[in-house]
Ligand SMILES: CC(C)(COP(=O)(O)OP(=O)(O)OC[C@H]1O[C@@H](n2cnc3c(N)ncnc32)[C@H](O)[C@@H]1OP(=O)(O)O)[C@@H](O)C(=O)NCCC(=O)NCCSC(=O)CCC(=O)O
């Protein structure tokens with residue numbers, strides 16, 4: 648069975664392995680002992696703390712294959728970004744240059760640096776190891792955040808964003824970064840991404856162009872990737888677009904990847920999840936459900952067909968699922984169908 652639970656200290660070696668596998672551009676997992684250890688400790692503390700209002704919490708979930716005990720994926724939520732460390736984006740907007748005398752009307756695009764998403768919640772760190780990229784595993788890992796947020800809304804902002812990794816060329820370097828590197832930064836992309844990942848962001852304010860940038864003055868290769876995602880991130884974006892996330896012109900400073908947003912209560916999986924009591928009994932349902940308990944430190948989520956609603960609006964779940972979810976008769980769970988919507 649595949650089970651999602653909060654990360655713990657003993658998962659450190661595998662988190663480091665995933666940080667290495669995910670590569671440059673996967674900003675939230677820098678290959679740095681101290682930062683990864685601190686990330687786990689902060690997550691443990693966040694899950695364990697009774698939170699009445701969102702603050703500086705960060706939650707990391709792992710996907711465990713219970714048949715082997717192996718960790719095969721990660722998924723995360725930052726409760727409120729940009730408060731400890733500024734959160735920067737470029738915003739792409741339109742400027743009109745118009746001369747009545749000459750009858751010239753030019754609409755041009757500019758990128759302006761901003762901190763517009765300060766204080767919102769961010770979903771992040773979505774990574775599934777390659778052999779497990781099959782069936783409903785990726786959907787489960789992405790959507791589990793929405794079950795948790797639906798169950799614990801006080802811990803999160805009304806607005807949720809996701810920063811999607813931008814396009815990289817065959818050598819792994821973002822075409823968008825190349826012009827910034829040559830004119831402004833003089834450091835390579837992995838170094839810049841690493842510095843962001845470990846929270847050293849001061850160099851952005853020091854070195855970034857101070858004025859809005861005309862998109863048409865950038866090299867063609869940089870213009871083309873603004874708002875586009877990395878090949879490996881296309882499934883992650885498709886999952887979020889199905890949830891109702893959309894792009895409003897905010898892009899990453901370094902690789903031009905899009906940041907997408909959705910109001911928490913508008914997220915499809917938040918709207919379509921239900922909280923019910925459980926009844927533990929052998930059962931074979933006809934739809935695959937993703938189910939979580941209502942705990943925080945002992946949060947558990949699974950997906951299975953061995954669950955179905957009965958006429959009393961209880962969710963009947965098999966004893967095996969009840970044990971994995973740490974629930975018994977009469978406890979509450981929250982569930983969501985993982986089936987693909989018929990288009
Ligand atoms: C993101 C995941 C976990 C997704 O898992 P899978 O690859 O198994 O996904 P999947 O279930 O097969 O596909 C999910 C949906 O994407 C669609 N899909 C698949 N390939 C596609 C492509 N090339 N272009 C467009 N859509 C595509 C599928 O049809 C499906 O849509 P339907 O459901 O409609 O059929 C994985 O790909 C992964 O680990 N990627 C590498 C790491 C990465 O780049 N992570 C995102 C970083 S960005 C981040 O972390 C922020 C975002 C976030 O946290 O959510």
Ligand SMILES: NC(=[NH2+])NCCC[C@H](N)C(=O)O
Nearest residue numbers: 673674675771772812899904
């Ligand atoms: N444009 C970017 N590279 N943004 C970071 C994308 C990766 C992802 N959001 C993470 O958790 O790390």
